[in-house]
Amino acid sequence: MTANILDGHAHAQIVIDKVAHELDRLPHAPGLAVVLVGDDPASQIYVQSKVRMAERLGLRGEVERPPDDCSEADLLARIEALNARDDIDGILIQLPLPAHIDSLRVMAAVDPAKDVDGLHALNAGRLFHGDDALVPCTPLGCLRLIKSIRPDLTGAHAVVIGSSNIVGKPMAALLLQEHATVTQTHIHTRGISKICRQADILVSAVGKAGLVRGDWIKPQAIVIDVGTTRVEKPEGGYAVCGDVSFDEAVQVAGAITPVPRGVGPMTIACLMENTVKAAKARAARLQ
Numbered sequence: 465m466t467a468n469i470l471d472g473h474a475h476a477q478i479v480i481d482k483v484a485h486e487l488d489r490l491p492h493a494p495g496l497a498v499v500l501v502g503d504d505p506a507s508q509i510y511v512q513s514k515v516r517m518a519e520r521l522g523l524r525g526e527v528e529r530p531p532d533d534c535s536e537a538d539l540l541a542r543i544e545a546l547n548a549r550d551d552i553d554g555i556l557i558q559l560p561l562p563a564h565i566d567s568l569r570v571m572a573a574v575d576p577a578k579d580v581d582g583l584h585a586l587n588a589g590r591l592f593h594g595d596d597a598l599v600p601c602t603p604l605g606c607l608r609l610i611k612s613i614r615p616d617l618t619g620a621h622a623v624v625i626g627s628s629n630i631v632g633k634p635m636a637a638l639l640l641q642e643h644a645t646v647t648q649t650h651i652h653t654r655g656i657s658k659i660c661r662q663a664d665i666l667v668s669a670v671g672k673a674g675l676v677r678g679d680w681i682k683p684q685a686i687v688i689d690v691g692t693t694r695v696e697k698p699e700g701g702y703a704v705c706g707d708v709s710f711d712e713a714v715q716v717a718g719a720i721t722p723v724p725r726g727v728g729p730m731t732i733a734c735l736m737e738n739t740v741k742a743a744k745a746r747a748a749r750l751q
């Protein structure tokens with residue numbers, strides 16, 4: 465029997481429908497500002513998807529495009545200006561940033577109330593304390609997908625591959641909050657395949673195409689693939705590949721996300737959700 469394939473578009477639509485309903489009850493259309501430094505082709509596609517989805521929902525989306533060689537001071541000044549604007553509820557700095565810019569300093573400059581990517585240390589800290597927070601969109605989307613299959617994660621063994629601030633660490637925190645037993649692995653972990661074989665829930669977020677083989681997976685596990693590596697095709701163009709060897713894993717897992725059309729659409733939907741959450745909180749504070 466092959467695994468249940470988790471359709472990211474269908475699950476994202478559920479989130480989008482909920483967001484649309486909440487938008488109807490807001491006094492104003494929330495504003496989302498995306499800052500895209502430089503012209504990385506993949507980042508341009510992701511930013512375009514975010515703004516398109518925002519506009520489809522009736523949010524106001526705008527993109528700032530500082531050049532690749534913009535100084536950190538210039539970027540910080542732009543963020544300061546967005547922080548001060550009353551018509552902007554959410555600010556997102558598209559990653560990765562050029563190497564000469566300190567990402568942590570940039571994330572720290574975003575007003576935590578407008579930090580719809582959940583990457584400010586205050587939101588990360590709130591998440592780790594189990595307090596109400598703006599949570600990074602990708603792990604939030606992954607958790608939704610996992611809970612669509614297994615609503616109660618109490619006592620489940622979850623293994624997260626990757627320890628980035630944007631996916632791995634917040635993913636582990638969310639799973640812990642759901643009372644799973646969480647093992648966080650990373651590039652220096654020894655015996656990783658053996659650890660993964662114990663996972664009832666396996667989330668891979670390292671960006672290494674095909675890393676997770678079929679024999680790393682416990683039978684009937686839920687497998688969430690966050691990887692999106694672009695691999696050039698011999699005939700031209702590129703294919704987007706996940707961290708998981710899908711054809712092998714689908715024979716063993718109980719449920720699995722494909723790449724593309726798995727986690728990616730959930731990231732965009734959860735960004736819309738976070739933007740409306742930030743807008744509602746700001747509207748309540750201004751009343």
Ligand SMILES: Nc1nc2c(c(=O)[nH]1)N[C@@H](CN(C=O)c1ccc(C(=O)N[C@@H](CCC(=O)O)C(=O)O)cc1)CN2
Binds near residue numbers: 556558724731
């Ligand atoms: N500030 C942020 N930067 C980045 C984030 C993020 O959450 N915040 N995540 C990734 C990129 N990303 C969103 O920004 C993202 C990646 C992939 C998809 C997606 O829908 N992918 C499609 C495939 C499309 C393709 O790659 O050609 C899919 O999986 O179906 C959406 C958003 C890094 N940067």
